[in-house]
Amino acid sequence: MSYRILVVEDNPDNRTLIADVLQSLGYEVIEAVDGVEGVEKAVSEKPDLILMDLSLPHKDGWTATREIKANPELVDIPVIALTAHAMVGDRERALEAGCDDYVSKPIDLRQLAGKLTQYLA
Secondary structure, three states: OOOEEEEEOHHHHHHHHHHHHHHOOEEOOOOOOOOHHHHHHHHOOOOOOOEEEOOOOOOOOOOOHHHHHHHHOOOOOEEEEEEOOOOOHHHHHHHOOOOOEEEEEEHHHHHHHHHHHHHHO
């Protein structure tokens, strides 16, 4: 069984890089370009895990994550924040919004692969 991961990322280069890495690891990738589409695809696709950028147009990742976690059908899907927000307090803010974990950009691919294994095991 191949796990399905929703990547919510507005930067096309970052989204392509993340998708390529995930596909090379054997994951199926679903892509969303902003928080609105991220919530819609979470509802329609019910992925196994969500990688959520926090700085997104139309609806930021904090708001999108809160909406996903407020939905009883989606509450158990792990959400990992992928963000350049690496200041003091940003990790806590992401966790308060409902993210299960946090990876700062630039992304350490080994760290990301480890977290995917941890949440999808």
